[in-house]
Amino acid sequence: MGKVRKRKPNKTQNNILAENFDEELPVDSKENVIQTILDQLQGVNVEEKYCGLQTFALLIESPENIEQTIERGLVKVVAPLLLDPAGSIRNAAAGVLRNLSAVQLEVCDSLMEQDVMTPLLCYFHEHTETWTPEINSKTKSEDVDTIIQCINLLLNLCESSDLAVKYLGQSRVLSILLPRYLDIATFGCDIVSAVLQCLFVVVEDNPDVMEKVKSTCEKQLQELMVIENSDPSYLLIKTLAAGVIINTCGGNMAVLPVNVIHQIVTILAKTLSIDHRLLCNQLSSSVPLVNGSDKLESLQGKEAQVLENQLKSVSHMLDAQQRSIEIIANICSCDDANDEMDGPESSDSDELGDEDECSNGEEVALVEDKLPPEILEALISLEIFDKVWARTQLPADNVMLILEEYEGSKLIHKKVHTLQTRALLCVNNMISSLPVEHLGGVNGIYKIWVNIGKLVFKQSTDNLYILESATAVMRAALDKIKFRENGKSDECDLFRDLSLSDIEMMITGIKECQVPEIRSNLIRMIGILALLLVNKLNETSSNVICAITEFILEQAHKENEVWVLAEAIDTLVDLYSEDDTDALAAKVKLVEKLAVLAPILKNKARQQRKLPREYKVLVSTATSNLPRFIKYKKDRLSKS
Template identity: 35%
Template sequence: MGKTKKGKPKPHKSNPTGLVSMRELEMDENGSTGGPINSIIEQLQSVNSDEKMCGLQALSTLCQREYNIQSIVDSEIVRIAAPMLVDHDLNVRHATAGALRNFSAVSVEICENLVEQDVFTPLLILLNQYVNNDWLPTKEKRSDTLDQKSDTFLQAVNIVWNLCESTSVALEYFNQSQLLQNFVRCLNYELFGMDIAISVGQCLLVISEDNAAAWKVLIDHNSDFQNLLKIDGDFQIVMLRTLVAGIISNVPALLMQNLKLVIEALSKTIEINHRTVLNEITSKLPLNETDGPQIEVIDEEMAEESEADASFRRFKEECPTELDNEIKNVAYLLSAQRISSEVLSNICTPEDDEGMDEDFDDKSDAESVHDYDVTQQAQQNGNQVGGDKIPVEIAEAIKAHQVVEKLWARAQLLPENVQQILAECEKNLWKRQNSLRVSSLLCLHNLCNCMTIEDLGGATAIYNVWLDLGQQIFQTHQDPATVEAATSLMRATLDHLKKSPELFEQVSENDLHLILDGVKDCEKSEVRANWLRMLGTLGCLLKENLVKKIVEFVLDATLKENDVWTLSESLDSFMDIFSDNDWNQIVDDLNVILKSRELEKILKTKMRQQKRELGDRYSSILTVRTNLTRFCKYLENQQKIYMRSKN
């Protein structure tokens, strides 16, 4: 392609398509005058449909490049493009919906901008033209893809999904539109096809979350949802069934009626062995990455693709091969299993005691003269898991369907060769598999926090999980999200093992140093907090020589910690070490009292400095500060008694 000059694009020699070239997009990045946006705006405002199409295709490409986003936001281009969703030319409508869908997928801020630019008005007009005319989709004869009008609807649903997920204003607009009833109708995959049913299901999953206005409509479709919970079939069916289970779980009245059916449906989804499926698909992938099909991947690599590559990708999407369809179906499975883990996690997470700490203000230090009660402190820290914190019927269903065991299977690493092939040849599946692993670990973490040690399989099984995760983290390179999820689960499992010190008799000094090195090398504060929490628990389980190393390390690490949340977590774990044993000799050898007083001052200072950033965490940190003051007083009293006994 040639350049697009300001003004009408030439229909022949220099630029037969009228599209803004990739070269000109790069010139805009380097600060050339004018840039493509003005040219695109002129094309969008043209009365000629072909020129509008050129502008829309250029906009779709433009918004895939991060450095162009702010320029798009600052311009009027979205406000100009949005009404074209209801253009008289169906080609223009389709191109507009595709461009705005791409743009809405960029970020929450972009979605907010789209709502401000009044995208919702033409978007709702467009959708009403479908639902008010008994429309049904059709398929193109030359392939199994949707016809253009149906695909426009699909793109519009995805825009609604992205906007409602990102901003409450969009959700309010949707609630007022009265479209929800018709959206539920589109879940009928036999009438509307799987592509539309799944996209609508994903949209409804977002819309139904914490949305009482939607609940009033959805509750009338209980029988429809029940039927969809019972369907069986390929991975598309699995995806739709899982989405319906998620929608039901968002509506309290529906979940109450269908709890067993929902957990059974989610259990069936996570029961499928994704490792076997991925082994099979990787054996079919071409080893040359450029030859491999890439389905629905929008990332930096795609943003930097050449025009020839982009053309080839669009062709593959419009005319998918049998392998393309297989990959798409595997992607559905991985997404369905991730959603299942997230829905189970939400179902099994007990409601927080909201408002408990709202009146916990910055009190005077006079409160700190109360003696420190280590037993009470341990209970406050939530380290004693006495019984199920979820309703009996949920716990029973989780056990009956072996959900814990299935989630653990989904959380396992893939064989190294499979990981490598996916990373090189099919990045979409590789990313989805990583997301599945993270969500499975987080769901297990939530289950671990709210179920008894017996329901989780017993102390030995829990210890083996802790050990396996530690080996995986230290033996293989993991991305930060996976490490955070894994260490969160390790921390939760260790809390269950505080009454099983016999399991840790074989822990050596070398084993301990692996953990200590893990903390030293960790840059993410949430992961450091998890490691430091685990050290606090291990300090209650290991022999005195190892406990001394832990106390010394935690004190030194805490003195160097800058993040106040991690600092408070570290101090909380440090106090845990003394919940079952005063360790008087260690206190004396390491000058623990003096360092604890110094840490008390540091915590107070950092709380003042970072108070505005703490949000909901402030009250928890304030509790740690109060307990630390009492702890220091307690240690001083105990040490006086100890020293008198020595003399």
Template identity: 35%
Template sequence: MGKTKKGGSKPHKKNPTGLSSLASLDIDENPNSSRGPIVNIIEQLQSTSNDEKMCGLQTLSTLCQREQNIKGIMNSELIRIVFPLLVDNDENIRHACAGSLRNLSAVSADVCEKLVELDIFTPLQILLNEYAHSEWTPVIDGKVNALNQKSDTFLQAVNIVWNLCESTSVALDFFNQSQLLQSLMRCLNHEVFGMDIAISVAQCLLVISEDNPISWKILAEYATDFQTILKIEGNHKATILRTVIAGVCSNVPMLSMQNLSLIIEALSKTVEVNHRQILNELTSRLPISESEAEQKEMTSVEIIDEEMDEETETEASERRLREDMPTELDNDIKDVGYLLSAQRIAAEVLTNICSTEDNDMSEGMDDSDPESVHDYDVSEQQNGNQVTADKISTEISESIRAHKIVEKLWERSQPLAENVREILYVSGRNLFKRQNAMRVASLLCLHNLCNAMTTEELGGPSAIYNVWLDLGQQTFQIQQDYESLEASTSLMRATLEHLKKSPELFREVSDTDLQLILDGIRTCDKSEVRANWLRMLGILGCLLPEALVKKITEFILETTLKEDDVWTISEALDSFMDMFSDNDWNQIVYELNVITKSKELEKILKTKIKQRRRELGDRYSAVITIKTNFSRFCKYLETQQKKFVPSH
């Protein structure tokens, strides 16, 4: 879906597609060169021959598949010439044009901004209005069991709108002025328009409804239609449609208030599905390796070439239709992709439902009190019951618990078996990425719920400790990408905040266990992950015996002196101050020469803040607060040491 189908001119034995190879289509530094492919495409698109136009559009679609060509395409006159073909009289040309532009709009936000700047919305609106002002309904082409050309053109156009509005607010403004919203709403009727179109329209509405009050009034008028979709059951297509509509409703204040319980119930059904079992079954049917898949593809092409001379045009046309038909495995892969996307969206919607501005503010202000010198005991603010009803409503909390959302998200966040991961990585890259994105979204949602619910609501200290322990084992035993590692450590950090008053759970933490964490921090090259680990060390320093606290103190001081990232330094110093909230640890301060090192760190932090103020962005005020607290902390340590008599 989204790629234009090859067709048009009769295939030749040496080049069955009639197109240039990808390698021959690379654009040189001068895209308007007389030898360049762009000039050839422009000539074809300006030809009076529809066959020539089709060939040009197919070549453009191929060009868009190579990242190195995008800049040359966008800097040429080609795009302005392509736009009018969206409303060409020939249905084949409209379809090929829509497919090419959809591929282009999916490249990046910068490309979308350029497309809007060049006025893609004018022909796009004309095209969609033709569908809106007619009795059109989709038709399934029985030969390929897919939407016919006119219907697929509409689908491509909706996806272009979706990509544009997701990438730039200017596109959203154009959409608001276009009055297309009402006409799109009717396409949510999947019994008339089919699931593919209903899903794409719903995903477009999800983007359009976010922080867009202009759309809310219109969408609120369709409350009954939305409620019907929120209750649908069925296959994975039904799952993603229900899930996306739950997201749309959560974006619209009136719909969210009226249907909160129904929304959470719909999302609960989505995250309940056991994706690991489904992927286990699917991977047993995937090709063993890329080389095997490539070998099969090469063999298929060779057989076609041998038969080409004896084919009639009718036979060739029927063969191309059969080649375009998805196999049963293709359909199953697509369906599982729908499920994984639905579960990711469900986690993201739940995150938004349980988020508040206050919650966001607390991210950067964790443990700092600018008015306090020695009030380091922040446990009353950040213990297991730190979040009260002003951060999550009773209705949401009860619904989350009633549907066991936390438990279900925890299941979705579990890593796949190693053999399944390997097969997906080699033979199902798209599913691998979707599964990983879903896992990250689930972890981040759990992180948010940890910040928004009490310890009791989350199952109690023991349950939370087990989550922290499991995540730690996964972190050190399973190879993870940066996004997964950051999400995992963020959740670990959030769970540990709930355990500040449960030191008995950490009695079995040994020097070896602690050393594993310290070694992990030393080898970590991502500042956000290091910041999470250092924050956790500060909390552990409040829970572990003095011998391990000394080791943590020494590590934080040495690591922070070498740290380059300002935010990581501030997080480390904040966690360092936490360790002294319940105990002054005067002997440790004396033995490790903490005061001298702390003064050195204070100077380093001040210097780096001046140098990198702009880089800090929204975190600047939090870093300044930590700097102020740390200055007071250093003075406090000096005062305490003057009274202290060291033991030798």
């Protein structure tokens, strides 16, 4: 949902502050501003409190101010205003807290620590249980906006905090909202979609909420899915209803009737069939442009209302497509299968990750074989991969620039980038889950790799989320070629002419990369490239493999993150496990260099024990495999 619309402040002080916030305030001036806000928020006059909330909203528009405002306790003072007798104060408080919660997960943690949940849950108990919008009420739009902002605040808190989900479950809020607030005729699309967005998050992995939703509103959710209306607001509702239904099954879509599965995938396909680039192009033609004096032209009256409706429509469409892609990504994830195979204290040999599932052994099931046939058939017949892939493409640069410059469309600009990131992550899952022939064969996967490579290495972007998801896709594409074709297909001749100059950009990218996740993806990726070349050994390919090996070894010595070091070592072990590589191993003195790295890995593993589970598995596997591999390779080289 969009940011809260701020009324024009009726205090001259706010106009002055707004100008000052364009530049960095001195520490003492900022402290004075914060103290003034605190004094205003704790006043008894409605105008004074409203002015304080408006100033707070302006202050937190600069991310560097957020930490200080939280430390000074502004949140503790603002949160109780959700229960203020004045509707305008409740609305402004809900808007500023919701905007604050949308900044980043760490901010949500701070909001939880400052007990935002108590007044928020009380708001629902006091103001929503019997409320219905009054058509002729002067405060209708304000009350509707307050409820939407509070639901979105609840959504953001629950998305970042298990404790928030627990508090929600212990309250009566879900009983108040369900199924009553799923009635579009009474509450309108905006409130219904906000409730569904919240449900989409809180139902996931929450058995108590799953049962509650099933018992109270399963019928309403099914009715929402069959609405005959292609307006973006209704497509968003249909998409969210489908997502909630899947989540009530614990994400196991296969337990649903076949006709419901096809109905859900059809909704996702229809949502993703709308050209988001075309919508953005049309929107960019409508937004005001900067004139000769570097000021934006302003729209008035009917023109302004038309633009507002267009912005809302595009925003709903992007939200619907993002949720559709997230649903598809979850459908194509094989995490559940991995979890069943790996107990909480599995041994190293049990936890070899996705690569083990896709190994070259004849008897090991491929990841793509784990997708239920009825779901696979629906995804393929409705060309879901092509539709998701289209979402990885941004509108033209000039369109994005226009959307970024106009204040009213900045959120659209941000949502387009978020959609691209989610689409890349979904492509990553789909590459693993779909049979290679439905991805255009090895040639098709190679084209994906090349196209994403242009995004990673040839386009300047400082969006680390996009870079991380894009490098994950490149890695998955090469994994698919290596594991599906065993690296020996004639089609793998695509890489036969790979030279050092071709991987120069990748090596430079790894050297300059500050993000461990991206570094890890790139290291694994060039390792897979080298492995593919092992089957096509000649003077050129041998030189490339040796260069990649020496580079990975060099990076391993510089690496601070133990799990990235483990990834680098695991990559080398994979590469040189082939007997054909003995001569190359001797040439780069692999055994001696790995023997130097072994104690470094072991020492870092002791120092960095607090790691996510998947990283612990990687480190543990590399630590146990490395000594065995060194002994094995040393024995082979001594006999050659």
